[in-house]
Structures are given as structure tokens and as C-alpha cells.
Amino acid sequence: MVKMPVINNHRMVGVCYFCAIIAAFVLSLVHNNRVEASTDSKDYFAYLMESDNEIVNETDEGAVTNDDFADDIQDNIKAMFEVVDNMVKYENVEKVLEVQKGDTLISVLTKAGITREAANKIYYSIKSDFNPNSLKIGQKIKTIVSVNTQDSTIPAELNYMVIDINAGERVITARNHDKFETFIEQDELLDKTNALQGVINGNLSKSMQNVGVPMRAVNNFINLFAYAVDFKRDVKKGDKFEIVYESQVTKDDKLIKCGKIIYAGLVLRKQKIALYRYEDNKGGVDYYTPGGQALKRTLDRKPLAFRNARISSPFGRRLHPILKKHVIHWGVDYAAPQGTPIYAGGDGVVQAAKYNGGYGNYIKIRHNSEFSTAYGHMSRFAKGMRPGVRVTQGQIIGYVGSTGRSTGPHLHYEVIQNGKRVNPRTIKASTGENLSGQALNKFKQKVDQVNKQYVDAFSGQATAKLAQK
Ligand SMILES: [Zn+2]
Numbered sequence: 170m171v172k173m174p175v176i177n178n179h180r181m182v183g184v185c186y187f188c189a190i191i192a193a194f195v196l197s198l199v200h201n202n203r204v205e206a207s208t209d210s211k212d213y214f215a216y217l218m219e220s221d222n223e224i225v226n227e228t229d230e231g232a233v234t235n236d237d238f239a240d241d242i243q244d245n246i247k248a249m250f251e252v253v254d255n256m257v258k259y260e261n262v263e264k265v266l267e268v269q270k271g272d273t274l275i276s277v278l279t280k281a282g283i284t285r286e287a288a289n290k291i292y293y294s295i296k297s298d299f300n301p302n303s304l305k306i307g308q309k310i311k312t313i314v315s316v317n318t319q320d321s322t323i324p325a326e327l328n329y330m331v332i333d334i335n336a337g338e339r340v341i342t343a344r345n346h347d348k349f350e351t352f353i354e355q356d357e358l359l360d361k362t363n364a365l366q367g368v369i370n371g372n373l374s375k376s377m378q379n380v381g382v383p384m385r386a387v388n389n390f391i392n393l394f395a396y397a398v399d400f401k402r403d404v405k406k407g408d409k410f411e412i413v414y415e416s417q418v419t420k421d422d423k424l425i426k427c428g429k430i431i432y433a434g435l436v437l438r439k440q441k442i443a444l445y446r447y448e449d450n451k452g453g454v455d456y457y458t459p460g461g462q463a464l465k466r467t468l469d470r471k472p473l474a475f476r477n478a479r480i481s482s483p484f485g486r487r488l489h490p491i492l493k494k495h496v497i498h499w500g501v502d503y504a505a506p507q508g509t510p511i512y513a514g515g516d517g518v519v520q521a522a523k524y525n526g527g528y529g530n531y532i533k534i535r536h537n538s539e540f541s542t543a544y545g546h547m548s549r550f551a552k553g554m555r556p557g558v559r560v561t562q563g564q565i566i567g568y569v570g571s572t573g574r575s576t577g578p579h580l581h582y583e584v585i586q587n588g589k590r591v592n593p594r595t596i597k598a599s600t601g602e603n604l605s606g607q608a609l610n611k612f613k614q615k616v617d618q619v620n621k622q623y624v625d626a627f628s629g630q631a632t633a634k635l636a637q638k
Contacts (some may be wrong), residue, residue, distance in 0.1 A: 531572025
């Protein structure tokens with residue numbers, strides 16, 4: 170919430186009348202001149218409200234009699250009341266201006282009755298803190314403007330303007346006499362740890378958002394499990410998710426920043442996958458099972474037992490050795506001795522294991538809704554390879570050969586991302602090493618702490634929820 174200085178008009182008018190009397194008296198003391206009723210009331214307003222402004226006038230030379238003095242006071246009080254009467258017509262009102270199509274900051278302000286000259290001053294005041302051209306259609310600008318309630322032809326004056334830049338951050342322009350001053354105001358942010366859980370009802374992402382997990386945390390959560398879980402296939406209605414994540418909120422609990430996930434849990438029908446964040450001494454971050462095992466989250470770039478296998482043909486355009494014309498090579502060829510074991514590039518389900526034209530003996534594995542991999546020219550399949558069989562990363566699925574359109578023993582390896590074949594060499598890789606020794610001890614302490622503080626409560630709540638049904 171933006172706190173706008175609320176100006177109590179009744180009180181202000183009262184104060185003004187009081188000021189008028191005092192000012193008239195003071196003016197009478199120091200000066201013999203009449204206050205002219207035609208004086209711009211707004212200037213007087215500024216004059217009167219200005220506390221650090223000393224009222225200094227040249228002293229009159231002639232002696233002043235008591236009668237003169239009394240008349241002066243009376244006249245001056247009368248004149249000042251007129252000034253204040255004029256002033257009362259000016260009212261500070263809160264106005265929310267909305268940016269329309271084709272608007273600039275200046276046009277928004279002039280439409281609100283502010284003079285072009287003042288709008289220009291505001292523009293130049295704000296420029297160094299905020300780019301006025303970055304205003305978006307529909308954006309709201311909160312203002313306090315002083316308007317003449319009786320004469321709408323008199324231009325309004327802007328006293329205060331607030332433009333939200335980001336959540337919890339705004340640029341404020343305030344009048345200081347006939348100048349404008351701009352500054353940035355940021356809400357104080359509080360760190361918060363959030364523990365949320367829920368039942369998956371069809372769509373994991375929606376189910377998570379329904380209990381208030383911010384989109385960014387939802388995406389990070391899904392990415393953590395991307396290679397281990399096929400969300401479309403493995404996650405069923407009624408399964409549960411658990412998440413502990415950090416965030417930064419304003420004092421009134423408005424989310425500003427969504428931080429790291431500390432714990433991510435998927436409670437599936439057959440298994441529970443729990444991942445805990447661990448940061449090593451060098452600042453490297455990964456997620457591990459309670460036993461300190463890294464989840465294999467990335468596809469193997471070279472799924473072969475022969476780790477030194479060289480690339481005989483890279484991904485992309487090449488002159489085909491048999492067809493003798495330029496074609497796009499949709500995979501990477503690794504030259505390896507006949508019979509070298511071929512691994513599953515990631516956990517998944519075999520979709521095809523058959524002789525497939527130019528590919529020869531061919532296996533395709535679906536890893537998740539995003540990734541699949543394919544393997545060609547195998548001499549033979551490993552035992553039990555047929556569609557529907559579940560494989561784990563590193564499991565032998567077949568052996569290097571030269572079946573199909575091939576000039577020698579090699580593995581043709583394809584990575585298919587969202588239906589498109591991509592370069593297996595450039596997909597994101599992680600070390601996926603398990604924790605051991607000191608790191609493992611430290612990690613386990615952390616797991617205990619996170620469990621005690623948050624995760625243990627999940628199962629309690631889940632049981633309570635189930636009992637209610
Ligand atoms: Zn190939």
C-alpha cells in the first residue's frame with residue numbers, strides 16, 4: 170500500500186484562518202501597507218505554509234499612532250480573510266490517472282488539468298530516476314492535485330505523484346514550491362519461508378498455483394524433477410506435492426521475490442521422491458535425495474560404455490557419405506567398436522525397439538513430456554527391450570553395430586526435445602555426483618533440520634486431510 174499524505178481540508182482551513190489572523194497582525198506590526206485582496210491566493214498559501222520563511226519586510230520610516238495601528242490590523246485581517254476565502258476554493262484531491270493508448274507522461278498530466286509548463290518540469294524531475302517513456306497502457310498514476318473547486322478553468326497543480334516501478338518499488342515526485350523533487354521509495358522486505366502442499370488434481374502446475382505457490386517456484390519445482398519424472402505418465406490424480414521455498418515479501422505480505430526451493434517432494438502412488446537443496450563450500454548448488462544421492466536430471470551426451478568414442482559425424486548439415494549430397498544430420502555419430510554397450514541416456518520408457526529403415530536396429534526412449542532419445546545402427550538389442558519397458562539412465566539397452574544405412578560400426582544418437590531433434594552436445598548437463606564424506610554429513614544435518622521444521626508437518630497435515638474425507 171502506498172501511503173499518501175492525507176490532507177484534512179477542514180483542519181487546514183482552520184489553520185489557514187488562524188494563520189491569516191497572526192499574519193495580518195504581524196504584517197501590521199512591521200508594515201503599514203495594505204494587503205491587496207487581488208494577491209494570488211496560492212502564493213500566499215505557499216507563503217503561509219512555509220515555516221522556514223522569515224517574514225521580513227522593510228520597516229516603515231514614519232511613526233505609527235495607536236489608532237492607525239488598530240485600523241491597520243482591522244483592514245489587514247479583513248484582507249487576509251478574503252485571501253483565505255479564495256484559498257478555500259482550492260482543494261487537494263487524490264486523482265488516479267490512467268495511461269491511455271498514445272499517452273506520454275506529459276499528455277496524461279495535461280489531461281488532468283496540469284499546465285504544460287508544470288508537466289514539463291515534472292518530466293525533467295522524474296527523468297533521472299524513471300524513464301517516463303516506459304509507461305504502459307493502463308498503468309495507474311496516483312496523484313494529489315490541488316484544484317479550484319469553483320473555477321475549473323484555473324489549472325490544477327500537482328502536489329504529489331506516485332508511479333509504481335516494480336512490486337514494492339515506486340517513484341515519487343513531490344512539489345517543493347515551484348519545483349518538483351523526485352525520489353525512489355522501496356518497501357522494506359522481509360524474508361519468509363513458505364511450506365505448502367497439496368493434492369494434484371489433473372494438472373500439477375495448476376494444483377500448485379491453487380494453493381498459492383508462485384509461478385516461478387512452480388517452474389523450478391517441475392525442472393527439479395524433469396528427468397526423473399514423466400509428469401504426464403507418472404503423476405496421477407490424487408498424488409501429492411510438497412514444497413518449501415523462500416521468498417521476500419513486503420510488510421503487508423505482498424510477494425516481491427521468489428527465492429530458492431529448500432525442499433521439493435512428490436508423493437506418488439508407488440514412491441515418494443524427496444529432494445533437498447544443498448550448497449557446497451564452493452557455492453555449487455544441487456538437490457539430493459535424503460541419502461545424498463543426486464537425481465539424474467540430465468541426459469547423457471555420450472551414452473556409451475566406450476567413453477573415449479570419437480564423434481565421426483557431428484549434428485547438423487553435412488555431406489552424406491552414402492547419398493553423396495548435403496543433408497542435415499539429425500544426431501551425433503560416435504564411432505565405437507562393434508558390440509560396445511549402449512546406455513539409456515536417461516530414465517524413461519521404451520517407445521520403440523525395432524528395425525527402422527536407414528536407422529537399422531533402432532530404440533526410442535521417452536524420458537518425460539519434453540525429452541526423448543533415439544539410438545540407431547545397433548548390432549542387437551539388450552534383453553527385454555520392447556515398447557512400454559521402463560529403463561533407467563545408464564542401463565544397457567543395446568550394442569554398437571552397423572545396421573541400416575551405415576558405413577561402419579557407430580552409434581547414431583538423437584535427442585528429441587518437444588518433438589524437434591536438437592544437438593545432444595549442447596543440452597544442459599549437470600555433474601549429478603552423489604554426496605560423500607564431510608559433505609554428506611553436513612547435508613544430512615540440514616535434512617534433519619528441514620524435516621523437523623517443515624517436512625514432518627506435511628505428512629501430519631496430509632493424514633488429517635485424508636481423515637476428513
Ligand atoms: Zn548418424
